[in-house]
Amino acid sequence: MNFIVAIVGKPNVGKSTLFNRMVRTIPGARTSAITESIPGVTRDRNYGEAEWEGKRFSVIDTGGVYGDNVAHEHKEIAGQVKEQVLFAVEEADLIVHLLDGKEGLTPSDADLASTLRESGKPVLWAVNKIDAHTKESLSFEFYSLGAEEIFPVSAMTGHGFSELMDRITADLPVRPEEEEETAGEIIPRIAVVGRPNVGKSTLINTLLGKKRLIVSPVAGTTRDAVDSPCTYYGKKYTLVDTAGIRKKGRSYSIEGFSVVRAMKSIERADVVVIVIDATQGIAEQDQKIAGMVEEYGKGVIFLINKWDLIPNPEEFFKTISKELKDKIWFMEYAPFITTSGIEKTRVTKIFPLVDEIMAERRKRISTSELNQFVARVIAEKPMPTHKGRFLKVRYMTQVETEPPAFKIFVNTPSGLKPQYLRYIEKSIRGEYAFKGTPIRIYVGE
Numbered sequence: 001m002n003f004i005v006a007i008v009g010k011p012n013v014g015k016s017t018l019f020n021r022m023v024r025t026i027p028g029a030r031t032s033a034i035t036e037s038i039p040g041v042t043r044d045r046n047y048g049e050a051e052w053e054g055k056r057f058s059v060i061d062t063g064g065v066y067g068d069n070v071a072h073e074h075k076e077i078a079g080q081v082k083e084q085v086l087f088a089v090e091e092a093d094l095i096v097h098l099l100d101g102k103e104g105l106t107p108s109d110a111d112l113a114s115t116l117r118e119s120g121k122p123v124l125w126a127v128n129k130i131d132a133h134t135k136e137s138l139s140f141e142f143y144s145l146g147a148e149e150i151f152p153v154s155a156m157t158g159h160g161f162s163e164l165m166d167r168i169t170a171d172l173p174v175r176p177e178e179e180e181e182t183a184g185e186i187i188p189r190i191a192v193v194g195r196p197n198v199g200k201s202t203l204i205n206t207l208l209g210k211k212r213l214i215v216s217p218v219a220g221t222t223r224d225a226v227d228s229p230c231t232y233y234g235k236k237y238t239l240v241d242t243a244g245i246r247k248k249g250r251s252y253s254i255e256g257f258s259v260v261r262a263m264k265s266i267e268r269a270d271v272v273v274i275v276i277d278a279t280q281g282i283a284e285q286d287q288k289i290a291g292m293v294e295e296y297g298k299g300v301i302f303l304i305n306k307w308d309l310i311p312n313p314e315e316f317f318k319t320i321s322k323e324l325k326d327k328i329w330f331m332e333y334a335p336f337i338t339t340s341g342i343e344k345t346r347v348t349k350i351f352p353l354v355d356e357i358m359a360e361r362r363k364r365i366s367t368s369e370l371n372q373f374v375a376r377v378i379a380e381k382p383m384p385t386h387k388g389r390f391l392k393v394r395y396m397t398q399v400e401t402e403p404p405a406f407k408i409f410v411n412t413p414s415g416l417k418p419q420y421l422r423y424i425e426k427s428i429r430g431e432y433a434f435k436g437t438p439i440r441i442y443v444g445e
Contacts, residue, residue, distance in 0.1 A: 003057040003172055005050075006092035008085050008116070010108050011064025013100045014128040018155035019061035022165075023048035023424060046348070047228070050061045057123045060088045067114050089119050094168065101127040101138040101152065103309075107137035113145045117348040124167060126151040131159050144424045172252075191240045191269035193293070195285050198277040199305040201340035204228060204239050207348070232351040240265045247329050270361070270402075271299035271354045271436070278304045278320065278338070281325045290328045297403040300349060302336035333429060335436055347438040357436035363404065365432060370406070377427045386415025415445045 004024075007015045027365045046061040086434050089095055095116055099109055116123050127139035129188050130152035151167065153160035184331040192200045209227055228239045266272055272293045276286055293300050301326060310316045317338065324336060335353055339346045365373075374396045381393040394409040408424070428439065 003094070004060065004092045005057055005094045005096060005168055006060040006062060006085075007096045007098055008062050008089065008112065009064065010100070010112065012107070013064070013098045015064070015098050015156040016061050016445065018038075018096075018098060018126075018128065018153070019046065019048060019059060021155055021158065022059050023026075023160060023167075025050050025052055026216055038074045044352070050165075052165040052169045053174040053231070057169065057172060060092065062088045062265050065170045069105055086115075086170070089116065089121060092121060095119070095121050095123045096164075096168070097123055097125050098155075099125065099127045099139075100361065101130045103280050105141050105251065109142075109377040116145070120162070124150070124151060124164070126153050126160075126164055126275060127151035128153055128155050131157045131325065134363045145190045176389065186358075187236045187238055188271060188358055189238045189240060190350070190354055191264060191265040191272045191298075192275060193272055193289055194275035195277070195283065195289070198275045198280075200275050203273075203305065203347060204276065206341050207350070210305060235351070235355075237351065240269060249279045259436055266296050266298060269298055271357050273301045273303050275305050275424070278306045278316070279309050279312070281320070287327055290331055294331060294438050297438050298353075298438070299352050299361055300331060301357070301436060302331075303350070304332055304336060305341055307338040307345065308340035313338070315380040331438075333435060333437065360403045361404065361433050361437045363432065363434065365398050370396050370398060372407070373428075373431055374424070377424060381423060383410075383420065386412050386413070389415070391415050399406050399442070400440070403438050404434055405441060405442065407442045409444045410413070411445070413445050416443050426445060 005381045009015050030264050048061070049429050050057055050059050064087050065082050097113060113123075113125075118263075125142060125145060125147040127150055128140055130139060131138055131154035136152040139150045142150050147169075151160060151164045153164050155161070192204060194200055196428070202250055208230055230237045230239050237420055240384075274286065274289055274293065276282060304320055307313060325332065328334075337346055337353070339349075341347065374390070374393060378393060383393070385391065389412060392411045394411065396406060396408040399405050406428070408416070421443070425439060425441055428434070
């Protein structure tokens with residue numbers, strides 16, 4: 001396992017900005033955190049990978065730790081945020097305590113520093129928002145925390161970043177080539193999406209077997225997309241919890257960022273688990289989320305959650321099955337599971353389904369076999385005429401996987417109507433399944 005560095009501090013000191021700068025040391029890094037000038041944006045732990053001078057480590061972005069003067073209505077969330085920070089400290093090999101050079105030393109800084117010293121973990125003190133050598137004197141007062149060394153940095157501009165990274169990696173070995181990730185090793189990425197408060201974080205906590213994400217009855221608690229490594233019977237997966245997807249047009253900018261982040265999580269996932277609240281049925285927003293997943297061409301599983309709250313499950317199973325078929329008719333290929341994140345029933349069935357869908361998404365049909373199949377399909381239901389001209393299929397071939405895509409070549413492409421393409425798609429699924437994944441059919445001449 002990689003060396004782990006946790007970034008901690010009070011709200012709005014620049015932890016997420018520093019986290020983003022660290023993870024971007026790896027070209028094409030996919031994990032980043034929301035950054036905004038409103039305190040308390042990051043609430044859960046967010047994981048990323050960083051590399052410096054050939055030395056790689058994991059980095060954790062954490063929520064801001066409030067002092068004792070937090071407003072009463074925010075105490076529950078603030079307490080859970082602090083709990084998440086303490087989890088990160090326990091997990092980390094090294095802690096970076098990030099401080100605010102513009103605001104100066106505060107009592108909450110001293111309290112957190114004391115907590116960190118009690119952890120027994122090595123701590124580096126970095127004073128942020130120092131964007132020039134002439135401002136480094138602003139960091140001097142932080143030596144009173146008992147630090148032997150202070151690192152003045154600007155997470156925004158990069159001032160002092162190299163020195164901090166040099167110190168973080170000073171005792172790390174250079175990563176040998178043989179320890180690089182095995183070429184061709186595929187770790188399925190599972191994005192967990194849905195409307196706010198349908199039980200996404202509870203589900204992931206259950207799958208991970210530990211309290212990894214904040215759970216609250218307040219809709220919108222999760223704002224960022226959070227990656228969680230997971231192993232099931234020796235096989236690796238990455239679970240991505242996302243902010244609940246709301247309707248567009250909300251004025252609060254963090255809501256907008258969260259929707260964008262959820263969309264990005266879908267875009268980079270292999271399989272998407274769409275969580276639906278069984279007590280509320282399938283809402284319009286669930287249909288829109290499903291449409292988004294289909295548009296991105298991702299594998300999909302519907303998870304009907306909170307099944308423990310259904311009084312007559314056998315009868316309701318028929319109802320929800322019909323509702324799925326009627327309202328999300330364009331995803332008849334998608335399997336669904338009824339679960340309870342609270343009672344931990346049937347949640348691990350997700351993993352075998354993910355494996356099955358991953359295999360389906362990579363399945364390739366040879367051109368010769370495909371054309372023999374298409375010939376039978378057309379014989380059973382001949383192609384229509386177009387402007388008095390008979391349509392003829394020249395050949396059909398599979399052009400892509402993930403998602404599977406096919407191209408059918410006909411003498412008059414404009415004459416091949418969507419209804420007949422749907423017939424071909426239904427026939428392909430009847431023969432080859434392609435369970436849990438959309439397929440694409442293109443027409444050429």
